Structure formats: structure tokens, C-alpha cells
Amino acid sequence: MNKMRNYIAEAFGTFVFVLIGTSVAVATGNALYTALAFALVVVAMAYSIGGLSGAMLNPSVTLGLAISKRITWKEFSFYVLSELIGGFVASATLWLVLGSNANLAGNQVQALAQGNLWLGLLVEIIVTGVFVFTVLKVTANKENSKIAGFIIAFTLATMILASFSLSSAGINPARSLAPALFEGGASLSQLWVFIVGPLVGATLGSFLAKYLKD
Numbered sequence: 001m002n003k004m005r006n007y008i009a010e011a012f013g014t015f016v017f018v019l020i021g022t023s024v025a026v027a028t029g030n031a032l033y034t035a036l037a038f039a040l041v042v043v044a045m046a047y048s049i050g051g052l053s054g055a056m057l058n059p060s061v062t063l064g065l066a067i068s069k070r071i072t073w074k075e076f077s078f079y080v081l082s083e084l085i086g087g088f089v090a091s092a093t094l095w096l097v098l099g100s101n102a103n104l105a106g107n108q109v110q111a112l113a114q115g116n117l118w119l120g121l122l123v124e125i126i127v128t129g130v131f132v133f134t135v136l137k138v139t140a141n142k143e144n145s146k147i148a149g150f151i152i153a154f155t156l157a158t159m160i161l162a163s164f165s166l167s168s169a170g171i172n173p174a175r176s177l178a179p180a181l182f183e184g185g186a187s188l189s190q191l192w193v194f195i196v197g198p199l200v201g202a203t204l205g206s207f208l209a210k211y212l213k214d
Helices: 001-029 032-045 059-067 073-098 115-139 148-167 173-183 183-189 191-211
Strands: none
Touching: 001 032, 001 073, 001 173, 001 183, 059 073, 059 115, 059 173, 073 173, 115 148, 115 183, 115 191, 148 191, 173 183, 173 191, 183 191
């Protein structure tokens, strides 16, 4: 029963994360506003549901925790399912509110990458790897518990700003999958970049965090 509460909390947190962050991205198309929106939601969720689910809000982070053996692979499966459900419900809500022409996905390889999917993939691997590495290192030390949410949010905002013009800063498969399904077209055909890249990056970041263990 307690685990179910954790999974529901994770689904809710991811719902809020995708709903707020995506709505700002769609409304403004501005990297700074988008980074700030996602970061602020991370802080809010970290200190509201973090005690229940850890407020991972991202299958890439969840993968990092599983590789680091902080959660079991069974828990990993249920947490990822919860995150995907939360992301889907958020995207469906935005689709209903904003309409089918809202460009919910927004995660298409951008002009600076000149449409190069492999460059976009590399960008996603790097920024997600750095993000997951930071999450794992910061949360490994209990002394950081009071400020961990802010450090993680700041890191996410930095990674979004760094990659927004290259790959639209996917970083999070739960943020990318459902919007691409609703959007279709190029967003759907390029979706693999925003799933493979973050998962590979998370894996590399996790092993680096283990290797650089204090």
C-alpha cells in the first residue's frame, strides 16, 4: 500500500512537471523561461513529494538510481510507468486546453544542429549524463538533503539552457514521449533521439558517479 502511494505521488509530480514546463515552453518558446519553469517545478516537487517517491520525475534519473542500486529494478519499472502516465495525462490535458496546433512536443532537433539527428543525440547524451551524475552525487550525501532540490533544479535549468537551441532540451523521456505522440510528424520520427539519448546519458552518468565515489 505504501509503495502505491509512492507511485501515485511520482505520477502526480511528473504530471505537474510536464504540464507546467511544457505549457511555458509552448507559450513562450523562450529558453530562459522554459528552464526556469521546469526548475521551479523540480524544487516544488522535491520538497512536497520527495519524501514519498523521491520526486525523480524523469525515467533517466530513475534509471540512474536503479543502476546505483538505490531502488530495485522492480521499483524502477513501476516508477517509470508512473512517470509515463503522469506525462501522458499532462500532455492530454494541454492538448485539450491548447488545441491540436499547440506544438506540444517542441523537441525537434533545432537549426544550430542543422537537422543532424546524430548531433542532437550527442547533445542529449551529454546534458542528461551531466544532470544524472549531479543528481546521484548530490543525493548520495545526506548532509545535502536540505539543499539538494535547489542544486538539482539549478543543474536542470543549466542543462536546458545549454541544449535548448540544439536539441530543444529533451533530457526527460516522460517529457518527450507523450507530446510527440500527440504531435506526430517530425516530432514522432525524431522521438528516438529523445529516448535513446537520455537513457544512454543516464547510464554513462551513473557509472561515472560510481567510479568517482567519495
